Amino acid sequence: MRSRFAKGGFRLEKKPFSLWALFSSTFVLSAFTFGGGYVIVPLMKKKFADEYGWLTEEETLELVALGQSSPGAIAINAAVLLGWRCGGLPGALVGALGTAIPPLIILTVMYRIYDFVRSNVYAAALLRGMQSGIAAVIIDAVWGMAKGYFKKPVKIPSLAIMACAFCATWFFGVNVAVIILAAGLAGAVWTAAQKRKEART
Amino acid sequence: MIYFRLFLAFLYIGLFTIGGGYASLPIIEEQIVRLHGWLNASEFTDLITISQITPGPIAINAATFVGTKVAGFPGALAATFGFMVPPFAVVTFFFFIYRKYRQMTLMQGIMAGLRPAVVALIAAAGLSILITALWDGAAVTLGNINLLSCVLTVLALAVLKKFKVDQIIVIFGCGLVFMAAEWLKNAL
Numbered sequence: 001m002r003s004r005f006a007k008g009g010f011r012l013e014k015k016p017f018s019l020w021a022l023f024s025s026t027f028v029l030s031a032f033t034f035g036g037g038y039v040i041v042p043l044m045k046k047k048f049a050d051e052y053g054w055l056t057e058e059e060t061l062e063l064v065a066l067g068q069s070s071p072g073a074i075a076i077n078a079a080v081l082l083g084w085r086c087g088g089l090p091g092a093l094v095g096a097l098g099t100a101i102p103p104l105i106i107l108t109v110m111y112r113i114y115d116f117v118r119s120n121v122y123a124a125a126l127l128r129g130m131q132s133g134i135a136a137v138i139i140d141a142v143w144g145m146a147k148g149y150f151k152k153p154v155k156i157p158s159l160a161i162m163a164c165a166f167c168a169t170w171f172f173g174v175n176v177a178v179i180i181l182a183a184g185l186a187g188a189v190w191t192a193a194q195k196r197k198e199a200r201t
Numbered sequence: 202m203i204y205f206r207l208f209l210a211f212l213y214i215g216l217f218t219i220g221g222g223y224a225s226l227p228i229i230e231e232q233i234v235r236l237h238g239w240l241n242a243s244e245f246t247d248l249i250t251i252s253q254i255t256p257g258p259i260a261i262n263a264a265t266f267v268g269t270k271v272a273g274f275p276g277a278l279a280a281t282f283g284f285m286v287p288p289f290a291v292v293t294f295f296f297f298i299y300r301k302y303r304q305m306t307l308m309q310g311i312m313a314g315l316r317p318a319v320v321a322l323i324a325a326a327g328l329s330i331l332i333t334a335l336w337d338g339a340a341v342t343l344g345n346i347n348l349l350s351c352v353l354t355v356l357a358l359a360v361l362k363k364f365k366v367d368q369i370i371v372i373f374g375c376g377l378v379f380m381a382a383e384w385l386k387n388a389l
Contacts, residue, residue, distance in 0.1 A: 028369060029369070030256060030257060031256060032256060032369045032372060032373065033256050033257075034254070034255070034256045037258060038322060038323045038325075038326035038327075039326060039327075039330065041319075041323055042323055042327075043368055043369075046368060058312075058316060061315070061316040061319045061320065062299070062312045062315060062316065063296075063299075064319050065312075065315035065316070065318070065319050066292065066295045066296065066299055067292060068319070068322075069219075069295070070219075070288055070291040070292045070295055071215060071216055071217060071218050071219050071287055071288050071291055072215055072218060072260070072284070072285070072287065072288025072289075072291070072292070073218075073225075073258030073259075073260050073261060073288070074258070075257075075258050076258060076261070076285065076288060077288055077292050080288075080289055080292050080293070081292055081295075081296055084292075084293065084296045085296070092289070092293065096285060096289060100261055100281060100285060102256065102257060103255065103256060103257025103258065103261045103262055103265065104261065104265050104277060104278075104281055106255050106256065106257065107251070107255060107257070107261075107262050107265035107266055107269070107277070108265060108269055108274060108277060110251055110255055111265070111266055111269045111270070114247065114251055117254070118250070121383055121387070122380050122383060122384065125376075125379045125380045125382070125383035126376040126377070126379065126380045127254050127376065128334075128337065128350075128376075128379055129350075129353060129375045129376040129377070129378055129379020129380060129382075130372050130373065130375055130376035130379075131330060131333055131334035131350070131375075132334045132350045132353035132354040132357060132375045132379070133353070133354075133357050133371050133372035133373070133374065133375030133376065134330055134334075134372055135327060135330045135331040135334045135335075135354050135357075136354050136355075136357035136358040136361060136371065136375075137357070137361065137368045137371065137372060138323065138324075138326065138327030138330065138331075139327055139331070139358060140358060140361045140362065141323070141327075142320060142323055142324045142327055145320045145323070146320050146324070149317060149320075158313065158316070158317040159317070161314055161317045161318055161321075162317035162318065162320055162321045163321070164321075165317070165318040165321035165322060166321040166322075166324060166325055169321070169322055169325045170325045170328070175219070176322055177219040179318055179322065180315060180318060180319075182318075183314045183315050183317070183318030184311040184312075184314050184315050185311075185314070186314045187310045187311045187312065187313045187314015187315060188307055188310045188311045188314065189310075190310060190313075190314065191306060191307060191309065191310025191311075191313065192307070192310065195306065
């Protein structure tokens with residue numbers, strides 16, 4: 001099924017789009033992704049952009065930024081937007097369900113066995129070890145996304161935005177919605193200034 | 202009706218949580234602990250701890266936890282559904298604006314500004330997880346580093362770069378290795 005939402009920009013589908021593939025992927029990613037919204041985003045990018053080729057890496061980042069500026073949870077917003085982009089309304093609904101069902105099931109179970117898990121050394125060790133894997137996955141993904149900006153010609157404005165956004169969240173704890181707004185504004189101002197320069201010469 | 206009240210409380214939370222993750226905690230606490238009294242302070246702390254050791258967005262975890270406690274599984278469904286409605290609507294609205302104006306120069310400028318910012322936010326999240334993985338709350342010095350975690354992280358990175366192993370398998374594999382190490386330590 002090739003949806004009408006594919007218009008505007010080509011995509012190289014390595015795996016044909018299907019609602020089932022969308023559901024099973026978001027379900028598995030959501031079930032195993034500890035540590036908040038930003039952890040699941042690079043995993044989604046790797047799955048849907050690199051592996052399945054349903055959309056480009058740029059689009060993924062843009063959609064994530066949109067999801068970030070909306071209320072709600074990043075992971076679910078990102079899944080809904082990816083769903084809209086790849087499969088219209090059914091895709092959006094399936095993305096939402098696929099992401100929300102695993103925590104719903106896990107918490108229902110956890111509600112009953114919490115005391116056991118909290119005091120069990122092996123459960124703690126499993127979770128502790130998984131953090132290493134998650135850290136590696138994110139490092140890998142961030143490197144994949146960031147290296148384009150360092151290739152010649154080096155994209156100075158983009159790198160400046162990246163550095164500022166990092167410092168704002170890491171050192172000053174600025175709300176991410178504010179960071180996203182500021183970055184969008186900076187991009188708009190930069191583009192407008194470039195246009196003016198071109199018009200003058 | 203309790204289902205409807207759960208639905209409304211989490212509808213409110215879904216509407217006013219911007220920025221994700223821990224940014225949603227104050228608003229969840231206001232609704233759940235202070236306004237409705239569905240959890241007491243220590244249960245709320247339990248909820249945060251559980252959220253840290255389980256996958257999934259904190260708000261969904263909270264919805265399920267509170268819903269289950271107050272009204273069983275149907276309560277969990279009502280609360281989760283309530284939380285998801287406002288973001289779904291807003292995100293859909295944004296998507297159509299994005300799709301309509303994506304080709305505009307100004308919109309492309311905005312998007313060009315957003316992309317590196319998102320990469321930076323993901324990098325920051327990754328760095329804090331790396332620190333948790335290697336130091337687990339201890340002071341960040343070379344002497345305190347957990348060697349096994351360090352080796353695991355480097356190995357996992359090498360596997361991801363060299364082989365086409367699914368990322369979920371890599372994450373889960375790291376957990377199993379750590380668990381096996383714990384077992385060995387206790388067995389010896």
